[in-house]
Amino acid sequence: MTEATDPAILTPVLSAPWDDMQPWRLDTYLKHDGYQGLKKALAKHQDEVIQTVKDAGLRGRGGAGFPTGMKWGFIPQGDGKPHYLVVNADESEPGTCKDIPLMYANPHVLIEGVIIAAYAIRSNHAFIYLRGEVVPVLRRLQEAVKEAYAAGYLGENVLGSGFDLELTVHAGAGAYICGEETALLDSLEGRRGQPRLRPPFPAVEGLYASPTCVNNVESIASVPAIMHKGVEWFRSFGSEKSPGFTLYSLSGHVKRPGQYEAPLGVTLRQLLDLAGGVREGHRIKFWTPGGSSTPMFTDEHLDVPLDYEGVGAAGSMLGTKALQIFDETVCVVRAVLRWTEFYAHESCGKCTPCREGTYWLVQILERLEKGEGTEADLETLLDVADNINGKSFCALGDGAASPIFSSLKYFRDEYVEHLAHRGCPFDPAASTVWASNLTGAQA
Template sequence: MSADPITPVLTKRWLSPQSWRLATYEKLEGYTAFRKALAGTPEQLVQLVKDAGLRGRGGAGFPAGVKWSFMPKDESKPHYLVINADEGEPGTCKDIPLMMADPHSLIEGCIIASYAMRAHRCFIYVRGEALHCIRRLNAAVREAYDAGYLGKNILGSGFDLDITVHAGAGAYICGEETALLDSLEGRRGQPRLKPPFPAAAGLYAAPTTVNNVETIASVPYIVNGGADWFRQMGTEKSPGPKIYSISGHVERPGQYEAPLGTTLRELLELCGGMKDGIPLKFWTPGGSSTPLFTAEHLDVPLDFEGAAEAGSMLGTTAVQVFNETVSVPWAVMKWTKFYEHESCGKCTPCREGTYWLAQILERMVEGRGTEEDIDTLLDVCDNILGRAFCALGDGAVSPITSGIKYFRDEFLALCDKNRASSPELVGAS
């Protein structure tokens, strides 16, 4: 695979004048896929998405078609589709630009997905701070209602669908699907115990599917192009295009659409290389909750398997790039303070653990650390990993354990600095 810019799929309308308007969307193949979808059966659509191999773009990479198939066939209870547009992960910035530039692709995807899962209500949960995005989505939903694409008996198909855009309560934890459902119901955003899983008892204790914005926005293209076309992009196990959000020390940060499996070396070519030519030191493949990579990982294929085999996760493909001027312990401390602040406090390992991790890292960065602090950090991480209620705890330890793994010397240097400035310690050595 070369680093030549590929023909865009998800971002193809982004640069069109007034790309967010219904008129522009319809000129560029908009609202053709859902007509095709409504002519088929829900089962055919679920099978198509399974065949295409579309995987969740919110970070977990779970096969979307399989998730859809978990929804019960009977309609004794209402079915809900919930779109997770909370996007609170540090470094993640793909869903908001997608909804700003091309909101109708999400709405059309919602119609198709709702039809496939026999849902007649869809909620788009957008993080509350993204006011401009909420307004634009609301305007697009109004346009879709006016055109007869939403509401009762859509285009005479007998299918009804209502979409509600909901402004979230502004907390990172609400990006966790069950905490999002609690927040949507008007309660405090905290993760629920699973099982029951949302497909059995989600929103209002009814069958619910929660999908990411980019996942659902990919669906109209699959319906129009077919499973084989979709599989021509990306890798065998991670097919399709992906929006990579590149931030940090690069010449042209921004959103770059490329096939799954593209490497950082290729992405750096697309965005003009490292800023001011200062070499790469470390980077995250999928936001701050994914373990760090170093310059040695430039050629790791950025798909779900490639990132995992190299010891990290693809996450949300929020590629944060740091050059040699950045202190790893300082960056890790900044991220840890974020997790400490955003922990919902429901479970002890995460609530207490993130507090102590932040305390220790702050002390180390100030030059008052000891070698024992490194062991303490790893010990606390060990007590959080896999023991917290949701993945926030696991995400919080990722930068610390990977930072120490690759840059232990930098953490030790902070201790040495402490030793050199303390006469009693110098005498002891």
Template sequence: MSVAPLTPVLTQGWDHERSWTLDAYGEYAALRSALGQAPDDVIATVKDSGLRGRGGAGFPTGMKWGFIPQDPSQPGGDKPHYLVVNADESEPGTCKDIPLMMASPHVLIEGVAITCHAIRAKKAFIYVRGEVLHVIRRLQAAVEEAYAAGFLGADVFGSGIDVDVVVHAGAGAYICGEETALLDSLEGRRGQPRLRPPFPAVAGLYAAPTVINNVESIASVPCIVENGAEWFASMGTEKSKGMTIYSLSGHVKRPGQYEAPLGITLRELLDLSGGMREGSELKFWTPGGSSTPILTAEHLDVPLDYEGVSGAGSMLGTKALQLFDQTTSVVRCVLRWTEFYKHESCGKCTPCREGTWWLVQTLERLEAGKGTEGDIELLLDQCDNILGRAFCALGDGATSPITSAIEHFRDEFEAGMHTPAWDLFPYEASTAWKGATA
């Protein structure tokens, strides 16, 4: 399929004057259109579009909405329905939702209102990580604008449909990005993952049927309703449809957000971003944040869609493309990520709580050039004892960069038996940003 390199839809108005205001955004035409349709028809449109969750897992959004029980005789069918937007963007390297909410909060709020109509919910919560106070304030101001204009609240557009939206500030824990831990936090408890089943679609927030979607997933809904499922499906690939926001960071000349069809390659994105910084060569990169297996320069032409990245042995995840050049120590990099996972482990299960601690101890030895014979095998054994045995995906994610790094750069781990990483890869070489532009 021949497509334009960039497809600005969600990002189209980011450079407009005061783009975050209702005056700049418009009159919620997609919401007006959706309220004139039956809820099941809106769900069908989203299903037909092929929209998949943009938070990491890539589960079909319309299908998730369809899991909500509507028949009172079904389990949970007689309870109120809720929508929860996961805006707890905490994955290292992931930085697409925060700029979206800052530049265009109304596209998210309109998407929330449409989704509430589709799943027959009257209440929605936008759960934002607590550290980004500026984002919380901007969202709250946008919600107030929408209420004042009659786009939220009672009897929206005279349709008889009520939609209330609450912006909730989280308490600053990475684990709350896991959807059931987010629900516990939203209910006022310590953020820890829940045992499933029951699944949130049946017993989620307040033990009632709940849909949990990522910011970008919900923000993509208005354009689908306005332009049609076929329009959205005309972008992307056969199984990964639509446009999405790729976040480029690291040793590139122009880091930032690049909205393009799913299936674009890193080589194409690098061309659009000016390439690697002066004197740099791509050494390794993450396709979807630090919890996805790393890839190398050999994978520059892998289609950046769910199937293509999976076929290369990694995951598309949050599309956080962190690029590292030849000055970066792989051992040091995965150690920093692992320190993060150790710190952010909620402590509920032994494999993650204890396993991440032991991973850090072993990696610290190798970074300092004090590794011992068998440390690499020990790392792989520790990862094997965590993978598939942790209570949630945080434990699995902590192992991915380590096992993939050993696969691609085993020689650097072997060098950790005798030479410190800072001797092989001096800090100042990796942080010198010659030729970088804003």
């Protein structure tokens, strides 16, 4: 958590033990009612656990916001096949940094959530797919799993319930595409990570061609508190259609970047108050509500409720709640170019719209950034983005198109200005606009 502690806004639940000494240890977690939710879950029938999560209204915290309990309910029962639970911990969306610190500071809340979820869907083997680059998190998570096995929370006959569960922590090789659930499953099986054609969906034919539930880290980590404190307690946070609490990641031009755990529906204006506001002498220009793959907002959207309905109604997506804040010194065209380069690099190349489209988006944006393009290129840019959006194998294509559409919607004049100045007007070597912007902001 951050230093801000306004009780009217912040709701430390997942982050409650973060300020303790060694919060990652089992004994610290037990002091914060650790594994109490598991004990209550094991006393219920599996279907009752699923219904509890449905009644709580928990929605997936990985981006799409799909109801978690409903996703669990899709797993067919009595089919004679093994069932698998897979936690998507391959956090790689630009600007997103909530799952990694959560696992690093409080890994047992994820492990407890995994056990409850696996029990509910009748799975005896669960996997946590983690980005391989974050070695300190990998080691800490592995150590926490060892503690859970030693304490009887994992393995055979969990807490004497007759339920058996094996938990495997798997380190990925570092590919953005493996954050897509079917590409993740292919990678977990030892193949190249590429999205699968659906149907069949993972709930029917997922890992090893068996029914599989794939959930985000924060989604699973929210379950223990629901089981322990109840549906009404959970629904007392957030809004009617987007209940609960969540981690908002503030980064960029703010005084105190970090993780802010607050109810869904909080606004960026409120979060900025906690984060100390935009850096001194500057003003907010544009920001992302859910990472670079979500349409950008401007300072006109500071009071948009940051829940699934509020952000959607305003023309974007809540996504991973990665709030990247940019002030007036940042060139929109350059920022969009950097994001697009990332998507072009991370495209798996399986489908033509994404493979070819992201390449051409980069070429056009580079010309525009250098001032070598024409106004016709702006229409071409929109046309290429339209040929990617909704037409690629997975959501990577949609994510690449989003900043194109939204930046031209709100900052078309800035693109045109690049053409008029024959270069980026924010480049001190090419124009005086940079200096005038700074002077105006400080006046």
